[in-house]
Amino acid sequence: MKSTLASMTGFARADGAHDRWRWNWEVRTVNARGLEWRCRVPSGYEGLDPSLRKALKNKITRGSFNASLTISSSTDAPQYRINEAMLANVLGMIEKLRSDGAYAQPQPEGVLAIRGVVEPMDEALEEKERNDLFADILASFEKAVDDLVNVRRKEGEALAGVLASQLDQIEDFTGKAAALAASTPDAIKSRIEAQLTELLSEGKIPEDRLAQEAALLAVKADIREELDRLASHVEMARSLLQKNAPVGRELDFLTQEFNREANTLCSKAQDMELKRIGLDLKRVIDQLREQVQNVE
Known part of the structure; x- marks a missing residue:
């Protein structure tokens, strides 16, 4: 379409x-x-x-x-006339000002320059x-x-092409983040097991407490909800691009939601590769938002 x-x-x-x-x-x-x-x-x-x-x-x-x-x-030779009613009104206001204070007598050219005092004969x-x-x-x-x-x-047709390309990039980065996220639980588990082995050998921290902390860390590092919302936002944005109505405000709001999910993804990233993808996402989202400002 x-x-x-x-x-x-x-x-x-x-x-x-x-x-x-x-x-x-x-x-x-x-x-x-x-x-x-x-x-x-x-x-x-x-x-x-x-x-x-x-x-x-x-x-x-x-x-x-x-x-x-x-x-x-x-x-x-265009002809002009003086609007007598307007002139009388202006002169009345001038006289009132002069009676209230020390104002100099206005010059005729100044009065005639007031909008509406002199008008084309076409007004008749x-x-x-x-x-x-x-x-x-x-x-x-x-x-x-x-x-x-x-x-x-x-111009909107050209703009739609730019926005569609940026949505494709967001979808691509979301897919890459999802691929990395699939291996995140194993990576967290391996890191925690290594830490547990070292700490428990010294008998400093109860094992059940460490298990709780490990579970909390795994939950905090889970970015599946952010990835799901990013995918949903891409789908919604593409739908708006096909809508036969002004959608600029809706797209502007959606870019704010894109940015919110990208920020959360970056804050949860447990390795540099995932953080790099998050930063790439933020860059494309900023470009998307800049273009959306041109949409009716």
């Missing part, structure tokens, strides 16, 4: 036109814990925001999303024409997001 994994990184753009207007959307995403929204539109187009957010949430669930709208008119569009324009801008935004989703899926 083909993986449906999606990356959280991507870029796309889309152009649009309506009567005398031309515009361009640029959209991009990078890694994030959830869905973060940043959208920059020209003054007067803020009303698009709710529809844009809704369109995005229907397509993408994770990533830091940035969008930018650039719009222009085919009119040779009839309602139907404005709605039609906004609908076309929204449609091109949705196209840009669709293209972005396709880019993220293509």
